[in-house]
Amino acid sequence: MRQSFRLSMQWLHTWTGLVAGWIIFLIFFNGTAAYFRQEITTWMKPEITAAIDPAKSVAGAVVFLKAKAPDAATWTITVPDDRYPVSDVTWQPRPKPGAPPTEEDDDERPPADRRATVDATGRPLAARDTEGGDYFFQFHYALHYLPQFLGMVLVWFAGLGLMVALTTGVIIHRRFFAEFFTFRPRQGARSWLDAHTTFAVLALPFHLMITYSGVAILMFFLMPWAMFANYSRPQTYFEMILQRAHTPPVSGHVAPLVSVNTVLSAAEATWNGGRAERIRVTNPGDATATIKIDRHVAGLVAGRDASLTFNGVTGVLIRPISEPSAASTASSAIFSLHLAHFARPALRWLMFLCGATGTAMVASGLILWTEKRRRKLLDPRYSRCGFRLVETLNVAVIAGYPAATAALFWANRLLPLSIASRANAEILCAFSFWGLSLVWSAVRPMRQAWVGVLGATALLFLLLPFVNAVTSARGTLTNLMQGDPLYIGFNLVSLTLGFMFATAALFARRRMHLPPPTLADPDSTIGQPILEGAE
Amino acid sequence: MATLKTPTLGSTRKRDVASRLCAALFGGYVAASTFSMLVARLVPLPKAGATTMAILTTPILYSATILWAFSARSPSRAWLVLIAVTLLAGGLTWGLIIVRGRP
Structure with missing residues (x-):
């Protein structure tokens, strides 16, 4: 549809990436957390200290x-x-x-x-009522508050969008390894492009595997029409596969x-x-x-x-x-490849890191979209509404959603134990916080919104280990000295996230004082084919 | 593909994109589904295995149709090929079901 196949694919990459980007970010973020679903559940029930x-x-x-x-x-x-x-x-x-x-x-x-x-x-343990890690797992394929079917359809479409974005991304980047080793800092859109490519190439086999297997799993629910070629009653096939x-x-x-x-x-x-x-x-x-x-x-x-x-x-x-037939073995292999229940700790951490890389890839891609169009704002014919919408959603999702998960952990520790349906109350806290960050990013000037929400996220993650130490017997310094790998790991991840968001907030704050770009900006000479064609 | 005019912004271009989008989402869904049925008939495996195999290829088929819808020279060409694939695969599958039967 453009002058050449590559430019068409460039266009498709830009727009599927943008449209599906926010949902994909949520899927990646929650899915990555869900690799430690059980550990998160254990962390969220600090009363449980029983020996195995x-x-x-x-x-x-x-x-x-x-x-x-x-x-x-x-x-x-x-x-x-x-x-x-x-x-x-x-x-x-x-x-x-x-x-x-x-x-x-x-x-x-x-x-x-x-x-x-x-x-x-045989006595019931008085552990607090919480969804634990199941929350992240459920969110990553059905988007929590939405009806299950609608959530799954949206996730499925976003997953297909990611498959298309990955394929087109590979097509438009011919100089794969050269670009992998390229990073040009402090050059605006160009730096974001380099970051985006690096995150994508760094774990490309993982991205392809996790996207394909995720979409394939949902295919069994949303596009299983192939079964009508061999079975007049679909139940016959499903009973064979699912072994319910x-x-x-x-x-x-x-x-x-x-x-x-x-x-x-x-x-x-x-x-x-x-x-x-x-x-x-x-x-x-x-x-x-x-x-x-x-x-x-x-x-x-x-x-x-x-x-x-x-x-x-x-x-x-x-x-x-x-x-079990070859069919059910094949389908269960796809399921377990995606869920990674088989992974022992070292592999689990590697997959967690790959998932984090994917999350960063999506985030940098979404930011790249705005960075490349910032100059156009100086052109009065260019619509500001769309740009503003994208930036607002970027702040609310990329910076705001992690803050909401931190708020979930805070709520888990701070809500009184006696309130009714506490598990739902925790999640309500997280979503209220998320809504708040959306409102904040909609009403504040963009740079300040970034700094504010990123800073809040950093603070919530950095303080989480201390909140935990004050409110539960596990995770205090004495407890950690005795060697409690789960709590040490959780605290380290929380602190690392905190430092990363703090760095991002400082970075955004420094850029707040930079002069706005002008039409004669040297950035406007970014004339590489990769960057053309997207408008 | 290299010799065509740059589409001008405006209503023509909007209609072009909208048509391709529908072709990708709906036309692609139908074409990929029908083609996966043909795959399920043709893969030389026991029935359940062939069906699973076909369902596992649908993500690739569907994304291929999406890529096609946006890379075809014109929207009408995109639609034409998708419809042709649907009719051809659908016809063959139907014929195979009639001739060989299904339980």
Whole structure:
């Protein structure tokens, strides 16, 4: 549509990047945080200090569930590991007689009266009510307050936009490695361009992998029409892929449940030392009871026998009717590649850094758009409204959203423990803070808005370790001296983010005093093909 | 592609971009979906495997159609090719379903 293929692709890169940019920034930021979903949950429940003892915790959880929900349809018990040291249990009531059997959706968070955190003696732990790291995970694919479907569609479109932006980005940058080693500081738009390319090229394989797998996962929900070529009923295909657990109707014959711990060790023996991650008991106390044990996926992308089902009365292993098909193995490999549950700490940190690079790539790209057009503001024919809108959203999203997450952590520590639906209140705090930064960036002059919001974000992150030390027993200096890797890591990340935002705020403040650009600005000679064609 | 006039700003250009955008989003969606159905029929794997394979190629197919919509010489050309792909892939898939059947 432009004079040449490359210029068309340049145009497409600029505009898809801009339109999808803010949502992609949120996806990248939250998704990167969600790599440490469990650790964040543990941090947000400082009451939990139990030592890890999987067998005792599972036994305790069974005692608790037997007393609390003896005639439930299902119990689920998470097996503690070094990322989350206690058991979370949930239970579901039996459906009314005659009602169709329920289909369990494991992604749904059950209401507060159907879940608990229990210790090894079977007593519920009085941990504060919080969504923890699940908030970041849910936000990164469904945008939290939006209806699930709408959020997923928006995320999907943004993801497609990112795929297009990455492809066109590779097409327009022919001198890949030369540009990677180029950085020209203090040259306005040109410096932002160099930064943008560096962040993009630095982790390009990661960006491609994470974008492709993310979009592909959503394809199963939003564009699975290929299945109609082979199946007249889509359910047949989905049942094959998802292997959702169905709860069979109860028989009415009472039969005691076999010891869950015996079944657990039998499963772990089958896996040759593999550990269990989750236990799911169906129809406990009935003759039809089954116990399904999911394997912990640490170090495993996709494998056989990822979950085993046992008879809940006799404890005998029920062999699956068929081996998992290549289809379900392939799709679960894509899922686990994206979710990275398999990653051990070193790899997890590497992926976290790659995610951070992606976040920086999106942010620098969005800023580049405004930096390249600032000169045009001097032309009276150029519309200021659009420019102002982009800059306002840039401040509110790039600087404001991180502030909102810091506010979430502050709220987690500072809100009184007794208030009703505390988990929602925490998130409301974060969003109010975000809204505030949006209003602030809309009413203040642009430079001051940048300085103000970046400064607030820096302050919130820099002070977070101290707020934590004052309000909880974990994370104080004495506690850290004893070696508490999770809290040391969290504090370090928080301080690093704080310093980064503080540097950015100082940078923006210095530029506040620079004279505004003129039409005869030397920047106006940026005449490289890369920068042309975008208007 | 190298020999065409620079589009002038204004209503022509706006209509051009709007048409390409619709071609990319809607035309691309339909064309990529239909083509993925053909892939699902043609991949030499068991049915479930072929279907998964086809769904996993849709992100690439869809972004390829988007790139096409914005790189074609004119919007009408973009539409024409997308419609041709849809009809061709759809026709072939339909024919294969009729001839070989599906459960």
